Amino acid sequence: MAQLWGGRFTKQTDKLVYNFNASISFDQKFYKQDIEGSIAHVRMLGKQGILTEEEMQAIVACLKEILADVEAGRLVITDEYEDIHSFVEANLIDRLGDTGKKLHTGRSRNDQVALDMRLYTREELLHVDALLKELLGTILHIMEQNTETIMPGFTHLQKAQPITLAHHMGAYFEMFKRDRLRLHDIYERMNYCPLGSGALAGTTYPLDRAYTAELLGFYGPTLNSMDGVSDRDYLIEFLSACATIMMHLSRFSEEVIIWNSNEYQFVEIDDAYSTGSSIMPQKKNPDIAELVRGKTGRVYGALMSLLTTMKGIPLAYNKDMQEDKELSFDAMDTVKGCIALFNGMLATMKFNRERMRASANGGFTNATDAADYLVNHGVPFRDAHGIVGQIVLYCIEKGIAIDDMSLEELKAISPVFEDDVYEAISMETCVNKRLTVGAPGKEAMEQVIAAEKKYLEEE
Numbered sequence: 018m019a020q021l022w023g024g025r026f027t028k029q030t031d032k033l034v035y036n037f038n039a040s041i042s043f044d045q046k047f048y049k050q051d052i053e054g055s056i057a058h059v060r061m062l063g064k065q066g067i068l069t070e071e072e073m074q075a076i077v078a079c080l081k082e083i084l085a086d087v088e089a090g091r092l093v094i095t096d097e098y099e100d101i102h103s104f105v106e107a108n109l110i111d112r113l114g115d116t117g118k119k120l121h122t123g124r125s126r127n128d129q130v131a132l133d134m135r136l137y138t139r140e141e142l143l144h145v146d147a148l149l150k151e152l153l154g155t156i157l158h159i160m161e162q163n164t165e166t167i168m169p170g171f172t173h174l175q176k177a178q179p180i181t182l183a184h185h186m187g188a189y190f191e192m193f194k195r196d197r198l199r200l201h202d203i204y205e206r207m208n209y210c211p212l213g214s215g216a217l218a219g220t221t222y223p224l225d226r227a228y229t230a231e232l233l234g235f236y237g238p239t240l241n242s243m244d245g246v247s248d249r250d251y252l253i254e255f256l257s258a259c260a261t262i263m264m265h266l267s268r269f270s271e272e273v274i275i276w277n278s279n280e281y282q283f284v285e286i287d288d289a290y291s292t293g294s295s296i297m298p299q300k301k302n303p304d305i306a307e308l309v310r311g312k313t314g315r316v317y318g319a320l321m322s323l324l325t326t327m328k329g330i331p332l333a334y335n336k337d338m339q340e341d342k343e344l345s346f347d348a349m350d351t352v353k354g355c356i357a358l359f360n361g362m363l364a365t366m367k368f369n370r371e372r373m374r375a376s377a378n379g380g381f382t383n384a385t386d387a388a389d390y391l392v393n394h395g396v397p398f399r400d401a402h403g404i405v406g407q408i409v410l411y412c413i414e415k416g417i418a419i420d421d422m423s424l425e426e427l428k429a430i431s432p433v434f435e436d437d438v439y440e441a442i443s444m445e446t447c448v449n450k451r452l453t454v455g456a457p458g459k460e461a462m463e464q465v466i467a468a469e470k471k472y473l474e475e476e
């Protein structure tokens with residue numbers, strides 16, 4: 018048991034207590050951030066004359082060595098240490114002797130862990146953002162190729178009006194774009210350095226917190242030392258953004274699962290992204306989409322867990338906060354894995370354009386346009402709605418689509434119909450007449466695609 022404290026104790030820590038308290042099994046995940054933070058801290062101590070130039074140089078060089086040794090597998094992080102902070106400090110002292118003992122001057126593990134977690138989360142946030150950008154690229158590519166791919170749009174999972182595949186994909190583009198914007202907002206708020214907050218009340222050493230913050234790429238130091246050690250808002254915000262990303266991925270997954278079903282056959286998931294059944298030879302299952310949908314619960318769980326952990330903690334640091342890590346790490350790994358796999362599945366998925374088109378033809382997706390035709394010929398909308406309702410009933414009885422009715426049949430229900438109705442209610446017209454901003458019409462869609470393309474190039 019290697020720990021950083023003990024002077025005031027007369028007994029050894031009970032083994033079970035030690036294990037219960039220890040965090041090395043999971044906080045070793047940010048060994049790199051811990052060492053980076055220590056290097057910045059020591060540089061600052063050197064600059065301020067709190068350590069001599071030689072001491073500073075020696076500690077920095079040794080910390081770099083420890084980092085290299087860990088990365089090369091020459092130095093193994095074991096549970097002989099209480100946490101990653103103790104591991105690094107103990108190894109530094111082993112190698113440097115008394116000089117190593119000066120590392121922790123003007124610092125507490127409270128501000129140290131606050132820094133480590135923030136540095137780690139900041140990197141993860143940028144990874145998630147980069148993955149989302151790739152996913153947006155895939156979606157945009159599908160959009161560009163499918164501005165004329167007609168498919169049914171649904172409400173209540175009932176066929177509603179014809180849209181295009183580009184339009185449907187465009188909805189997800191907007192969602193994931195907002196997810197990125199959320200991440201950028203969070204980054205702006207979280208990018209302040211808690212190091213130098215001490216245990217809770219700052220320190221008496223003349224630390225230059227602005228300098229440490231600058232070395233670590235922060236906008237500046239946090240402005241209240243009690244808040245600095247006990248703020249986990251940024252993590253809650255990030256988990257909330259992750260939960261929203263997962264909610265979007267889960268909806269998309271649900272659609273892929275439906276579209277991939279035998280009944281729909283709108284898409285075919287690539288063999289590389291499907292799995293088989295051990296008993297039913299004909300099966301090709303959408304497991305990746307199902308797993309993404311399923312894993313959404315884990316990420317929600319992490320958010321709820323941290324909110325609950327934080328809600329009763331008095332200022333400033335309390336050990337409860339150690340619980341911020343395991344679930345957050347799991348959530349971050351989960352969200353990264355899900356975006357990457359979903360992206361791969363989407364990029365290799367085949368869209369069955371004929372099936373989509375045939376499905377749009379059935380289900381009276383042009384009923385609204387038939388009513389609009391009547392309105393354009395002077396029939397009040399409420400009457401037109403009733404007339405088309407009758408037409409639909411007639412078609413259901415005969416098992417045909419509106420377009421299959423002869424002009425005589427149509428005229429028998431409303432004399433207003435003329436020959437041009439067929440053109441007016443064709444799927445192409447239904448889609449391409451919808452030209453308001455954000456609508457599926459080809460020209461409207463192309464404008465959006467051009468704007469989103471520019472956004473992806475710039476952001």
Ligand code: ARG
Pocket residue numbers: 040044100126127130334336338339340
């Ligand atoms: N492992 C601790 C955590 O994750 C590090 C901070 C320990 N501070 C303390 N006063 N015991 O929160």
